[in-house]
Each structure stands twice: as C-alpha cells, then as structure tokens.
Amino acid sequence: MEQNNSVMTEAAALKDLMHNFLQERLDKKLDELQKEEHKKSATIILDEELEKLKDKYEGKKQSLIESYQLEVWLDDAAKRVRQITLVTHAIKYQNPDAKGSSLYAAMEERDSFCVSTACLEHPANDVVGNAAALDVYKFLQLSLSDNGETILSRIFRNDEALRAALPASDEKKERWFQEFSAIRSPKILPTTHTLAKQLYFPVGDGKYHLLAPLFPSALAHEVYLKVQTRFDDETKEARKAKRESRYHPHGYRDYPNLAVQNFGGTKPQNISQLNSERRGQAFLLPSLPPIWHSSAVRPPLGVESVFPKIFAGRVKRLTHELKNFLVKVQDRESNAEMRQTRVELVGKIIDELLQYSSEVQGLPPGWSTKPECLLEKAQLFWLDPERTDDEWQQQREATGWEQQIIYEFANWLNATLQTDYLRFGDDERQEWKKLLQKELAWLTPEKAL
Secondary structure (H helix, E strand, O other): OHHHHHHHHHHHHHHHHHHHHHHHHHHHHHHHHHHHHHHHHOOOOOHHHHHHHHHHHHHHHHHHHHHOOHHHHHHHHHHHHHHEEEEOEEOOOOOOOOOOOOEOOOOOOOOOOOOOHHHOOOOOOEEEEOHHHHHHHHHHOOEOOOOOOEHHHHHHOOOHHHHHHOOOOHHHHHHHHHHHHHHHOOOOOOOOOOOOOOEEEEEEOOEEEEEOOOEOHHHHHHHHHHHHHHHOHHHHHHHHHHHOOOOOOOOOOOOOOOEEEEOOOOOHHHOOHHHHHOOOEEEEOOOOOOOOOOOOOOOOOOOOOOHHHHHHHHOHHHHHHHHHHHHHHOOOOOOHHHHHHHHHHHHHHHHHHHHHHHHHHOOOOOHHHOOOOOOOHHHHHHHOOOOOOHHHHHHHHHOOHHHHHHHHHHHHHHHHHOOOOOOOOHHHHHHHHHHHHHHHOOOOHHHOO
C-alpha cells in the first residue's frame, strides 16, 4: 500500500512537470501569435476585415491550445521522435552536409591509459537529426530535480510512476514507450559519407581497414563544462583571494593556450543538440611538446674526466636512490622484482649520461683545443665529435673510444656505489657495461655516446 502511494505521488509530480513544460511552450506560442495579430490589426481600417482577422486568429489560438494538450502533444511527439537519434559520437562535426551514421557508444570497460568517452561515468547524451524535433528531446530530458532521473531514462527502465502519469490507454502508453525508446536506435545501417573523414589503416599482407573516425561529442561536452568552471563565482573569488594574498578554502584551474573550435556557424543546432548548448564551441587543450629550459651548457674544462665531479653532481639524487636500494636488499635473496628495480634505476642514470653527452656535443666544435681542456683522449673523441681537424678525425675513427667510455662509466658507477657494507667488483662492472651497451645497441658506433 505504501509503495502504491509512493508511485501515485511521484506520478502526480511527473504529470505536473509535463504539464508545466507544455504550458511554457504554449504561452510562448500564444504570445507570438498575439504580437502577430496586433501587428496586422494596425494596418486594417475596415471593421469588417478586422472582425475576420480576429476570428482567424481565434481559430489559430484554439488550435494551438488543443495541440498542446498532453495526450495530443505526446501522440505527435512519438511520431517526430523518429527524426532524431541519441548519440555520443556525431558525424556532422566533420561536415554539416555529411549524411552518414552517428554512433551511440555505451562503453562499460575503461582504459586507464587513454582518455576517451569510456572514462566518463555519466556521458552526456547528444542528439542529431531534424532540429525542428529537438523540443521532443528537451521533453524527454525533464526530471523532477536537477540531478534526478529523466523521463527518457524512466522510459528505458519501464518506470511504473511515469506510466501512471500518462493520460492515455495502456495500449497507447505501450506504443509511446516503444517509440520513444527507439531514439537511441540507428535510423540507417552503419555507413560513412564522401564528406566524412576516412582513414586507410594497414593490417598487413597489403590489406587495409577503412576507418571512419567520429567526433566524440559527449567527451567534448565534458571538457567544455570543466573549462567553463573558470567563470564560476567561486573561481572568481579564489582568483581574487590570490591577487590579494588571502586564504581561500579551495583553488582553481587555469587553461593557458586554449583554442576554440566552432561548428555550425549561425545554426549550431543543425550539428547536434549539445553543440547548440555550447553555442557551437568546443575547446582544444594545447598538445605541444614541452619547451626545454636548461642552464647554459659549459665545456668540461679543467678536469681529466667528466665522471667524478661534473656528471656525478648531475645524477647525485639518482645514485643516492640506487645506493639506498642496494643497501636495503643486500641481505635478501635476489628475485625478479629486485633485479627489475635495479635495472630501472641504472637506466635512469644512463639516460642522464646520454642527455649530458648530447648537450656537450651541441657546443660549437673545437672547444677541446683550448689549453685548459685536460680530458683524456677517449672523452675528447666522445664529447667533441665535430672538431674540424683531419688528423683528429682520423685518430677518432681508428680508436675504440666507445668501449673505453663504457668501461669508465662502469668503473665510476662501481666506485660511487661502494660503501663499507657494499662491495662491487667485476660482476657488477660487467652488469653496468651490459646495460649501457644495450641502450646504445640501436645506434651506430658513431652516434653511440
């Protein structure tokens, strides 16, 4: 009994919600009709013609009132809903005249690596089709509260309260539910169009898949809503607090170098419903490579080797992390996880070595001819490869300086990691050499270091 009372209470609220929606639209139509009547009345002089005009508009008014009765309007809406389709990916963003298929992607599995529509817990539904039928979708989006269940979602789950709210026979209610539910069913077989993007993707053996990418309208809408929070009152207050060096309970986000895409021109509703809500705008976040800012690179002068001081200072944090790890696990039995961690830490040090050598090699050639340059020959060949000296280049070609650098790196790393509790010898030296050689295997000897 309590459940029935609850259903009837909710049904009454839904009925009021639907009536209010139609009444607002009817009032707007009647107001437009009245303005039109007044405008024409002002040009008529004869009383007889004025009376005919009033009769004509009275008939139009009565016809409008009848068409906005709930049952009559729902009958018409159930027919017009065939002209629109519920989608998450729309084709007309590529070209307003594209006639191919759009897509409703109900993705339940999420890929934590890629940002896609599947990342959205509740993706916004978009609608494509005849813009003149979008009032039907607005009706289906009605809910009893801002975050409440919509009429459309109630139809999808065959809601008992909604059925009770509808003013029609059970047979007609069933037909309405079926016709409105079809809004997410494709109206045509999957097809692309000459005005839509198409990509030939190779799959081997000289064969290709023809891909037809679609614009992720639901994802673009989520990004749009997030970015628009920069205009919220709370965000404005937080910015003001920052300018005035005052405390504020929460922060705010900035979106530098933001680009705006516009779709649909003066008629964004012809692209999709969400595009209309965004006034034809979609935001693009910058996808540019980072700009590297580093301190000025200086040639390694006044030292016999770059490893003990210059490079050691550059990777001090990494070698300290590696040393702590080796001390921590020294009494444990080696396993795959420990070996992998060690390889990764040494790999980071090797990455820094390659970065450092690249920076020094980018200096103007010939810096190694200065009298204050004390580096040994192998490191000179390594770090000043473009020196314009024929005899120098011949010596560089004839010397196995690459293996010497690898050997010196392994010796330096052994000495750096050595403690009273950790001892390193040939086995570790070979391991460091092997890891560095592996990183360089894909390079030619000329570009190895």
